Amino acid sequence: MTNALSRSDPGRLNAALLAWYDRQGRALPWRVRPEDRARGVKADPYAVWLSEIMLQQTTVPHAAPYWHAFLQRWPTVHDLASAPREDVMAAWAGLGYYARARNMHACARVVSEELGGEFPRDLDALRALPGIGDYTANAIRAAAFDLPASVVDGNVERVVARLFRIETPLPRAKAEIKAAAAGIAASGARPGDYAQAVMDLGATVCTPRSPACGICPWRSACAACDAGAQTDYPRKERKKQKPVRYGVCFHLTRDGPGGAELLLRRRPEAGLLGAMMELPGTDWTEEAPVAxxxxASAPVGADWQEAGRVRHVFTHFRLELDVRTARLAAGDAGPQGRWVSVGALKQAGLPSVMMKAAKLGF
DNA sequence: TAATCGTGGTA
DNA sequence: TTACCAAGATT
Known part of the structure; x- marks a missing residue:
């Protein structure tokens, strides 16, 4: 039991990690732990799928409230499938990567209408669904069905790159890492728990900046730790620095029957913030827009006042968005459009950048 | 293969 | 402030 592990012995690595998981693994809202299973609790594939979509490139604390809210509002895949898409998009607002929400809704409709509400167990059948790629298909197989799978997310890439001290930088190393990860994953029983365990190890022990190697169940097998170079792995290519884009948006309010109202519009279907609500405004360009x-982008001719500037960071550029505000005179209905009660702005479903702009206008 | 696609937390 | 990071998928 105290014998040193070897990274060329996948069976013992697998067993050691499972033993660690039984003691130290996290309890997460969507997770069925071994002790839960012993009490007869079974995973709900819909709830598992929902969690995996929300967790793509997203932290547990950020995703968790959304997961609870979605499950409460739409308890089954049929409920979600029959919900109006604008309701789904609004409920997703603030989580980011809005293509996930569009794909999630499309996936729910396929599962509800074509698959009788049952998520597939087959890897290729899962991967064929909208928004489900290689990672998520394996994660659903493992967490929902306890079927053989190899999950490789950012956590696993880091753990495996350190364990084998892989010199190839990401993303080129992905194939090599996947192969190594699959070898260990396939070398034991309890595939569902193993998948959770290897991700937990990366999330709580083998962390990016200050790994807790002293308590790591794979410490005695880890090549990077042997070299005292844990944080040098995984190797990564340098990232490009983000360009800046500039834009102007318009915060127009009027007096409505139930109080003040704000003019919004819906963005185009695809692309950045696709299908989400926004304040009307100019395009976002590399040079600040001219007068x-x-x-030409203002919804109405008015005495626009400068309300301030929103700075927001997207994945591949930074945005500096000037907010201009005006209030229509009493009795002036203003332009046609989506007027939203200011008192219910949170339910309007504004993405974060637009919520910042909306607040700046008051 | 490389770009695109959000947000909030942290060092 | 800047840079990095978090359960990736799509085109």
Missing amino acids: EAIA
Whole structure:
């Protein structure tokens, strides 16, 4: 039991990690732990799928409230499938990567209408569904069905790159890492628990900046730790620095029957913030828009006042968004459009950048 | 293969 | 402030 592990012995690595998971693994809202299973609790594939979609590139604390809210509002895949898409998008607002929400809704409709509400167990059948790629298909197989799978997320990439001290930088090393990860995953029983365990190890012990190697169940097998170079792995290519884009948006309010209202519009279907609500405004360009372009983008001719500037960071550029505000005179209905009660702005489903702009206008 | 696609937390 | 990071998928 105290014998040193070897990274060329996948069976013992697998067993050691499972033993660690039984003691130290996290309890997460969507997770069925071994002791839960012993009490007869079974995973709900719909709830598992929902969690995996929300957790793509997203932290547990950020995703968790959304997961609870979605399950409460739409308890089954049929409920979600029959919900209006604008309701789903609004409920997703603030989580980011909005293509996930569009794909999630499309996936729910396929599962509800074509698959009788049952998620597939087959890897290729899962991967064929919208929003489900290689990682998520394996994660659903493992967490929902306890079927053989190899999950490789950012956590696992880090753990495996350190264990084998892989010199190839990401993302080129993905194939090599996947192969190594699959070898260990396939070398034991309890595939569902193993998948959770290897991700937990990366999330709580083998962390990016300050790994807790002293308590790691794989310490005695880890090549990077032997070299005292844990945080040098995984190797990564340098990232490009983000360009800046500039834009102007318009915060127009009027007096409605139930109080003040704000003018919004829906963004185009695809692309950045696709299908989400926004304040009307100019395009976001590398050069600040000129006066003519700004005037042409205003929803109405008015005495626009400068309300301030929103700075927001997207995945591949930074945005500096000037907010201009105006209030229509009493009795002036203003332009056609989606007027939203200011008192219910949170339910309007604004993405974070637009919520910042909306607040700045008051 | 490389770009695109959010957000909030942390060092 | 800047840079990095978090249960990736799609085109």
